[in-house]
Amino acid sequence: QSVLTQPPSVSGAPGQRVTISCTGNSSNIGAGNDVHWYQQLPGAAPKVLIYGNNNRPSGVPDRFSGSKSGTSASLAISGLQAADEADYYCQSYGNNLGDLYVFGTGTRVTVL
Amino acid sequence: EVQLVESGGGLVQPGGSLRLSCAASGFAFTSYWMHWVRQAPGKGPVWVSRINIDGRITTYAGFVKGRFTISRDNAKDTLYLQINGLRVEDTAVYYCARAMSGYYMDVWGKGTTVTVSS
Numbered sequence A: 001q002s003v004l005t006q007p008p009s010v011s012g013a014p015g016q017r018v019t020i021s022c023t024g025n026s027s028n029i030g031a032g033n034d035v036h037w038y039q040q041l042p043g044a045a046p047k048v049l050i051y052g053n054n055n056r057p058s059g060v061p062d063r064f065s066g067s068k069s070g071t072s073a074s075l076a077i078s079g080l081q082a083a084d085e086a087d088y089y090c091q092s093y094g095n096n097l098g099d100l101y102v103f104g105t106g107t108r109v110t111v112l
Numbered sequence B: 001e002v003q004l005v006e007s008g009g010g011l012v013q014p015g016g017s018l019r020l021s022c023a024a025s026g027f028a029f030t031s032y033w034m035h036w037v038r039q040a041p042g043k044g045p046v047w048v049s050r051i052n053i054d055g056r057i058t059t060y061a062g063f064v065k066g067r068f069t070i071s072r073d074n075a076k077d078t079l080y081l082q083i084n085g086l087r088v089e090d091t092a093v094y095y096c097a098r099a100m101s102g103y104y105m106d107v108w109g110k111g112t113t114v115t116v117s118s
Helices: none
Strands: A011-013 A020-025 A035-040 A047-050 A064-071 A072-079 A086-093 A101-103 A108-111 B004-005 B010-012 B020-026 B033-039 B045-051 B056-061 B068-073 B079-085 B092-100 B104-108 B110-117
Touching: A011 A020, A020 A086, A020 A101, A020 B079, A035 A064, A035 A108, A047 A064, A047 B104, A101 B045, A101 B092, B020 B033, B020 B092, B020 B110, B033 B068, B033 B079, B033 B104, B045 B068, B045 B079, B045 B092, B056 B068, B079 B092
Parallel strands: A011 A108, B010 B110
Antiparallel strands: A020 A072, A035 A047, A035 A086, A064 A072, A086 A101, A086 A108, B004 B020, B020 B079, B033 B045, B033 B092, B045 B056, B068 B079, B092 B104, B092 B110
């Protein structure tokens, strides 16, 4: 049921920068809807990391940044830390009544 | 502290029913739309349903097909999800989440686990 496509995994050494892509279509991201990003640590609930394409909630380090262009979006993590090992999901709003809130397939970030 | 606490999950046989609850605290529950989101083992989150502030407007994901009913009791600051005709594929952690105006979820509970098995 995931209609937003993400790479299954990305990895990087501590201190490096990694990016995660999120590809949608003209019914969701391409329709002008915002993209949001969630971090899910092992055994925990998702936590909003980026909202409205590039806004960080209070308490989220500025090492995390988001961008959106056309039918895609990206999450960048700079200065990678061991604590960043988690699953990351993008989410947007869809224009189909039965699929209003669409999530990405998820990306596992591994710190080498 | 803003908090959402789900309860009501468990092991159920196929065809059974469950009523999930989500107790809200630390914020003005009556001012927010609310969601249910589920996550099957090893899979990503999937949106299930949303409800407006007074409970009169409800929306469901296409796969629900009339089996789920979302509701809320604003006097008790509690959100509910009634699930009937449970199927094996409904096995998941069910989260309640607070809706934000930008069409995202800013606060999530820890979830309650529903397992459907004979």
